[in-house]
Amino acid sequence: MASSPPTFSSKDAVVCRNVGKTWSAGTSRAHEALRGIDLDVKPNEFVVFLGPSGCGKSTLLYLIAGLEEATGGSIWSFSDKVETPSPERSLIFQETSLFPWLTVWENVSFGLSIRGASRAERRAVAEEALQRVGLKAAMEKRPDELSGGMRQRVAVARALAMRPKVLLMDEPFAALDVQTRARMQDFLLDVWRDSGASVLFVTHHIDEAVALADRVVVFTARPGRIKTIVPVDLPRPRDLFSREAEALRIELTDLLRDEVDRAFAEQEGLASVA
């Protein structure tokens, strides 16, 4: 599997070949976060990364975003090798990442201002992006005047304003309450359909994976490897209380349980050594 040749001509949204990451490589504190990741993500596909805490799924997202460098293997996006960050691969963080000193629309058009776009153009783009996340009325507000869910919608609008081909989301709804999260999942599915972008979404919530994914990539405990990839062929919009959804939940729960047990065993081992 790992021996498959790098497909430079692939038009896939994301291609990972034998990707590995070791933090603090070459020092005594070195630890391996990811090993031998092979993954192909199609354009406009919704892929969810599911795994126990600390399994390196967020690390993989940072590598695909180009914000961190892989210590092994290669990543391509639309046949371009990933070496630096790009507005085409926008990462949305768990914690709020809006600039508190800018208004909502200035936040959304920050990328355009970096490129030196005129104020009129920036406003127009921000207005359109905020329209798509249903927050046009909040254009002139500051981030601290918004709720957590609204802030994440602004972060999504900021990513959309750069017309991304891949949206990378690192547990974006983890800090939200359960009701808001359910609403945000519906909202994200709408945005995904409209934008035509691929979405790579990290979570450790099985329900979230069932609600969102075309495919669920299940990770092993540290070092993170792909344990299995589960295709989800539930029709959209999904009935999350259907028998099929329940069966999928049980399947994912079983897959994850082994890894969580292993992660715990490892932590206990470390604790007893210390």
Add this chain to the structure above:
Amino acid sequence: MTVATPPDYTDTASAAGPTRPAAVARLFASMAGEGLLAKIVWTFLSIGLFAGLWEFCWAAGWADPKLLPPPHIFLGSIVEQAKFFNTATRWQVGQSMNAGPSAFESVMITVGATTMRVFVGLLIASVLGIGVGILIRYSNLFDKLVLPTVTLLSPVSPIAWLPVAIFLFGIGNGPAIFMVVVALFFHMVLATVTQIDGVSPNLINVARTVGATKRQIYGRVILPAILPGMLAVLRMNLFGAWMVVLVAESTGVGYGLGQVIMLARNTFNPSLVFFTIAVIGLLGFTFDWLLRQAQRRILYWLPDTKGKLRGL
């Protein structure tokens, strides 16, 4: 189950009309809040309590008025004490004791001179300190060349720099400003570096993702992100500057509040000491308040600071 309702002072006060107890009740009610009136009342109460304790010690005969003159004595002799201010002008060759500026003008000239040294020193130290701090994080080479020296020099007491100040700048404004700068600069550099290290990596990653250059990241993300912290550092340094400038002035800068303290010491004049201390305290308090007002305007995006500062 009974629900405890907070006592509603304002209602009882207005119902009772503008009678004396109602006014007192309203005063107490406002003191419980965070309003402007409450701040002022508490400030005066705090100072009044301190002064009252001192007066009590004097009345009880515990505090010798020759050594620890209470506020009514050292404030009562303001006019008499004021002639010791601005000594440089007054004692120039050919000046008679009664020529030159009036007592009030003397105090103002002295206060103005010291304040000018504080602010020029603070300004130079801030610009240099923040600039060097940013350069340290911006350039790896600069970091390696400069940070060890800055760290080495930052624990040195400003007193140790005093002879250097005099060697380099002689007598006058120069050494006093130099002392303020040297006392604050190294700490400003280290504070700036700490602030930069504390900037959320998410904000920087957002800028990297949209293709911002290193310069843009520093100018448009790091600089505004460290501003709140740097203004807090600046406020602390304002107090530091007031402390250092007195040390510098006491060594023969010509005139200034530090010089007045030194004169008071040499002529055994405790009233003058305490009067000068009161003046310095008032100046420090006022400039701190002004700085916080400025802070409130510059950091328009900080909601909690705004709320706290409105109470002033």
